[in-house]
Amino acid sequence: MTLGGVRLTSLVEGAEGRATPLYVYDLDGIVAAARDLSEGFGAAPHLIAYAVKANSAGPIVRALAEAGCGADVVSGPELELCLRAGVPADRIVYSGVGKTLADLDAALGAGDRGILAVQVESVEEIPRVEARAAALGRVGRVSVRLNPGIDVDTHAHVATGHDEAKFGVPLVDLPRAWEALGQSPHLRLVGLTTHIGSQLMSTDEYLAAADELMKVARAHETKGAPLEFLDFGGGFGIDYGGSSPLPPSAFARAATLRLAEGGFAGRTLVMEPGRALVGPYGVLVAGVIMHKHARAGGVERDWLVIDAGMNDLVRPALYQALHRIEPLSSPPPAAEEATCRYRVVGPVCESSDDFGEHPLPRAAPKWVGIRDAGAYGFTMASEYNGRRLATEVFLRGGQVVATLDASRWPSWVERRLGSGSPPLGA
Numbered sequence: 001m002t003l004g005g006v007r008l009t010s011l012v013e014g015a016e017g018r019a020t021p022l023y024v025y026d027l028d029g030i031v032a033a034a035r036d037l038s039e040g041f042g043a044a045p046h047l048i049a050y051a052v053k054a055n056s057a058g059p060i061v062r063a064l065a066e067a068g069c070g071a072d073v074v075s076g077p078e079l080e081l082c083l084r085a086g087v088p089a090d091r092i093v094y095s096g097v098g099k100t101l102a103d104l105d106a107a108l109g110a111g112d113r114g115i116l117a118v119q120v121e122s123v124e125e126i127p128r129v130e131a132r133a134a135a136l137g138r139v140g141r142v143s144v145r146l147n148p149g150i151d152v153d154t155h156a157h158v159a160t161g162h163d164e165a166k167f168g169v170p171l172v173d174l175p176r177a178w179e180a181l182g183q184s185p186h187l188r189l190v191g192l193t194t195h196i197g198s199q200l201m202s203t204d205e206y207l208a209a210a211d212e213l214m215k216v217a218r219a220h221e222t223k224g225a226p227l228e229f230l231d232f233g234g235g236f237g238i239d240y241g242g243s244s245p246l247p248p249s250a251f252a253r254a255a256t257l258r259l260a261e262g263g264f265a266g267r268t269l270v271m272e273p274g275r276a277l278v279g280p281y282g283v284l285v286a287g288v289i290m291h292k293h294a295r296a297g298g299v300e301r302d303w304l305v306i307d308a309g310m311n312d313l314v315r316p317a318l319y320q321a322l323h324r325i326e327p328l329s330s331p332p333p334a335a336e337e338a339t340c341r342y343r344v345v346g347p348v349c350e351s352s353d354d355f356g357e358h359p360l361p362r363a364a365p366k367w368v369g370i371r372d373a374g375a376y377g378f379t380m381a382s383e384y385n386g387r388r389l390a391t392e393v394f395l396r397g398g399q400v401v402a403t404l405d406a407s408r409w410p411s412w413v414e415r416r417l418g419s420g421s422p423p424l425g426a
């Protein structure tokens with residue numbers, strides 16, 4: 001298996017038992033994905049606010065910032081990370097239903113006039129932002145996240161724009177939000193935002209949400225000042241092996257067109273992709289601990305026990321996600337007799353620590369690569385069962401250009417920035 005022009009075996013050979021599990025990322029692929037997406041907007045003004053929760057590694061955030069991306073953050077530490085990684089404050093939006101007062105201070109106090117927008121997710125949040133803006137002597141730049149009441153065909157855990165979801169302000173509650181905003185000299189409404197869910201496979205619901213948002217924007221602008229931006233959110237699906245999703249640029253193209261049709265040509269369009277920019281460009285490399293053969297209930301079973309577990313990549317356990325798993329050293333076997341349908345599992349003491357069934361060479365490989373692990377992999381990892389966080393390796397131009405070893409830094413921010421990081425194996 002190769003990634004970013006590098007044979008992945010070259011990263012683990014000679015470092016058995018120490019180097020794996022190992023996340024490997026292709027920075028060139030990530031930057032190219034951002035450029036492709038950007039081209040989808042044509043000449044229209046836009047901001048790609050990368051959803052940092054998908055992968056907050058410093059080398060990735062820096063590379064995307066250099067490529068012109070902003071960021072969508074969901075916590076004070078993510079905000080600090082982005083600012084220190086070179087994302088300008090005026091390119092950062094901050095989403096989330098539970099921002100603390102300290103988080104709000106950091107957002108409102110950043111740069112010359114705070115971040116691009118604090119995206120309020122409830123009417124109740126408005127006085128909280130107002131109080132902190134007043135205390136800091138600043139005008140709080142806010143956008144309102146709408147919950148358009150649109151269900152999408154995705155895993156229930158990642159659908160966010162329907163009536164039962166905790167996210168955003170439902171359309172019926174908007175008059176209360178306008179009233180709260182209208183009364184405050186310390187707040188300025190600069191945008192509207194929405195995000196209906198993740199791993200979207202068509203633009204239909206995305207555009208339906210955009211239509212709702214534009215309806216609200218039109219109604220608002222007949223009375224109030226023009227908005228600086230409209231933010232349609234992220235959620236662009238990727239191919240985990242069984243589907244052929246639209247390229248992210250198709251969302252940008254369709255949204256730009258719809259924005260113009262809606263009467264907002266020339267208005268800055270913000271999008272918040274996470275998964276699509278990083279997911280396909282990360283592989284989780286795991287060492288094979290052993291092949292376990294068992295016969296229970298009259299059924300023969302072949303388990304491949306690997307040294308990566310649900311603590312490293314929780315998506316299969318949490319969302320029943322199936323990530324392709326392939327041997328590192330050879331292409332996936334073609335001949336039926338040479339293969340075995342292994343049930344690939346990790347060492348964690350949970351039945352859900354299970355990566356599913358995969359055809360692999362009967363002679364168990366030494367290492368396997370779990371594909372499409374660049375998004376919501378490391379960022380959702382834990383130290384459950386006393387397991388250390390995986391090392392991360394970053395490739396650019398066919399070379400290892402950075403590594404992050406979580407155990408070396410005292411705080412999450414230092415750890416994610418990876419200042420002074422040593423090369424692999426040092």
Ligand code: LLP
Nearest residue numbers: 051095195198234235236272273274275376
């Ligand atoms: N904007 C907001 C407000 C979000 O909540 C999210 C993701 C995004 C943007 C980026 O969505 P994306 O483009 O990555 O789909 N852990 C789950 C995904 C959770 C998504 C949470 N919000 C997974 O592994 O599938």
